[in-house]
Each structure stands twice: as C-alpha cells, then as structure tokens.
Amino acid sequence: MASACTNHAVRYGDMKPSRSWSRIDGIDLLRGLSILFVLMNHVNMRLLSAKVPYTKGLPPQLVLSLVWNGQFGVQMFFVISGFLITSTSLRRWGSLGDLSIRDFYALRFARIAPLLLLLLVVLSGLHLGDVQGYVVSPRTGGLGRALLAALTFHINRLEAARGYLPAGWDILWSLSVEEMFYLFFPLASRLLKIRKLLVPLLMLFIIAGPFARAKAFNPNPVWREYSYLGGMDAIALGCLTALLLADHRRLSKAAIALCGATGAALLIFSLCFSLKAYAWGLGRNGLNMTALAIGTSLVIAAIAQTEWRAPKLLSPLLALGRRSYEIYLTHIFVVLPLFALFLHLGKPMTAVFPLFLASIVLAGILGGLVAALYSEPMNRWIRRRTGDDASRLGAALPTTP
Numbered sequence: 001m002a003s004a005c006t007n008h009a010v011r012y013g014d015m016k017p018s019r020s021w022s023r024i025d026g027i028d029l030l031r032g033l034s035i036l037f038v039l040m041n042h043v044n045m046r047l048l049s050a051k052v053p054y055t056k057g058l059p060p061q062l063v064l065s066l067v068w069n070g071q072f073g074v075q076m077f078f079v080i081s082g083f084l085i086t087s088t089s090l091r092r093w094g095s096l097g098d099l100s101i102r103d104f105y106a107l108r109f110a111r112i113a114p115l116l117l118l119l120l121v122v123l124s125g126l127h128l129g130d131v132q133g134y135v136v137s138p139r140t141g142g143l144g145r146a147l148l149a150a151l152t153f154h155i156n157r158l159e160a161a162r163g164y165l166p167a168g169w170d171i172l173w174s175l176s177v178e179e180m181f182y183l184f185f186p187l188a189s190r191l192l193k194i195r196k197l198l199v200p201l202l203m204l205f206i207i208a209g210p211f212a213r214a215k216a217f218n219p220n221p222v223w224r225e226y227s228y229l230g231g232m233d234a235i236a237l238g239c240l241t242a243l244l245l246a247d248h249r250r251l252s253k254a255a256i257a258l259c260g261a262t263g264a265a266l267l268i269f270s271l272c273f274s275l276k277a278y279a280w281g282l283g284r285n286g287l288n289m290t291a292l293a294i295g296t297s298l299v300i301a302a303i304a305q306t307e308w309r310a311p312k313l314l315s316p317l318l319a320l321g322r323r324s325y326e327i328y329l330t331h332i333f334v335v336l337p338l339f340a341l342f343l344h345l346g347k348p349m350t351a352v353f354p355l356f357l358a359s360i361v362l363a364g365i366l367g368g369l370v371a372a373l374y375s376e377p378m379n380r381w382i383r384r385r386t387g388d389d390a391s392r393l394g395a396a397l398p399t400t401p
Helices: 002-006 025-049 060-067 070-093 099-126 142-151 155-162 173-189 195-213 221-224 228-244 251-274 275-281 287-303 312-322 324-330 332-344 349-385
Strands: none
Touching: 025 060, 025 070, 025 287, 025 312, 025 324, 025 349, 060 195, 060 221, 060 251, 060 275, 070 099, 070 173, 070 228, 070 287, 099 173, 099 324, 099 349, 142 155, 155 173, 155 221, 173 195, 173 221, 195 221, 195 228, 195 287, 221 228, 228 287, 251 275, 251 287, 275 287, 312 324, 312 349, 324 332, 324 349, 332 349
C-alpha cells in the first residue's frame, strides 16, 4: 500500500480544514458487506447450536465464505472506522496536531453513547425479567460485572477470563476494542504533532496485530479473537490509509488501478479461499486478518479517489452499510425471536433460507428505525448541547461522523 500511495501524500499539517463532505458509496458497500457477514454468522451459530444440518453436502469453503466470515466482517469494520475517523478529523481540524481533544470526545460520545446506553438498559431489563437468552450467568460475574465491563470497554477481557456472555452482550467486544483505540487517539495525535512520529506508532500496532492473534503467542482462543491489539492493527491501517491520502491530490489512474486490483485480490483470497489461507499457516499465525485488513485498506484507497456511484441494484447493501452501527447493536433482537419461531415450527429445513433472509431484512429495518427515531436525533441534540453542530465541525455526514 505504501509504495503505491506514499508519493501522492503530503504533510497533513499543511492541510486547510475542509467542510465539504459526501458519502462514498464504495465505503458504504464495504460496511454493508461487513454487517451482512456478521448477520449470516450469527444466524448460522444459532442453527448449529440446534444441530440443524443445513450445510450437509455443501463444499466446506462455500460454507465458510457464506456463514463463517463474521470475524472478518468486524475486521473490515475496524479498517473503515480508522479511515473515516482520521479523514474526518483531518478535514475538520486540518491537522491531527490541531485536533481538539474535547470536541473529538464529544463527537464520539454523541455518536456511540446514546444507542449503547439504551442497549444496556434493554439488556438489563431482559436479564432482570429472566428472559431466556439474555440472562448473564453468575459464572461470568452477573449483571453488575457485565455493565461495568460494557461501560469501561473491557467486555473482551471479561469474556476471555470468564467465558462468553449472552449474544446481546457479546457483540460489545468489538466496541471495547474500537473505543479503547479512540480513547488514546486524540491524545497521541496532539502529543505526536508531526506525521513522522505518528506513522511509526501506527506501524507498531500493525506489526503487533498478528502476534496477538497467533496461537504461539496467545493460547487463549477467546482472547485471540477479541484482544485489543488483535483488532487495533486494522484500525491503525485505516488511519494510515487516510494519512497517505490526506493531500487532496488525486492518485494517478495507474495507482488507483493498482490499489484497487491488489486490494480486491486480497479480499477475495481472504473471504473466498480461507481454507487455503489456513493451509498456508496464515490463520495460525494471525496473518489472515492482516491480509484482509490490508486488502480493505487498498480498496478504500482506490474508491476514495473516485466518484463511483453504486447502481440501484446494490441499494439494499448500501442501506445496510449506512446503518451498520445501529444494525450491529440491535440485530440480536431480530435474530433470537426469529430463531425461536424456527424452533417452534419444528426446525424445518425449508425454513432455513427464509430465516436467513428475514433476519437480514428485519435487522436492516430495525436498525433504520432506531437510527431515524433515536440515535440520529440524540446525536444532533448532544452536539447542540455541547455547542457544536455538523456544519461548524465539518462532519463527514449531515448527522453522523
């Protein structure tokens, strides 16, 4: 990535703040693909827990590619997040060295906290109501311990030490990784005011990632998937991609083609030939996720330099991507009831495909409603209360960073 893109970047400290932003369809499609992988994986896990042999007779690689790419989807989310947050910060403040720590935290709080807090209230109520599938067992510390972990972003550490929490809580492991990174991101940006110091720090995260995921260095299987360093390398790659493209000058057509083709090849290999990657030892050494993250970064570098608009055929995937945060935090409330209905009907094989389809469609609808009726209005309200608004802060979107 660096060889294709570095020559086109300049010192981000020389940039002037920009207030002109629009959605990038390619990035929304990547987010839509990521949340689709998560949804497919979580439905698949319920089916396997009920011993429904719906994959019998299918090629193993096809099964892995269709319903076992949830972890890869989260890794793609991390890259996209790093790119968008860094790009938005550069356009808002002109330089990461001039980043306002207060405003950065206010923006993150306005975007993340309202839905997270509502989710925790709902999950706590379901736990106290002894609703099956939502009760936090004493073995993992009970409700109080889960709330503390969620609010201090260490659900991942709790699960690695005491076992998995119910699905509605478990998904918060990725938020723990992401928000812990952004807790220190503005501080590092202000302290390391020049790019020559910040880039090596990001490179250290990228180098550490595979070691955190490797069996030889991490015997705990949960921590291999959920560790901070095991996800922060992808966020760092996204940040680095934004820095390399920070100059407003366009990449040459050859560089765009190289980034796009190489990135697409890495994504296809990681998502569609994962068995080969494991056979080569990439999974055991934590490098399969690195290959995926680099591929995602290269694709982002290419699509961020184009004005490509997605065809209407891809509108459903775009919609999933644009509401990916809301869908991610609420999809369990769709998957679990639909799966309970599936069990009530006697686990008919003919209902497996409708189960997947209904889960995706209804999760998308629920996420859209939550965004429109709650998280987006709360986002705007909190910004106004803190003295900021979308136009003054130069947000990437009219309502969300």
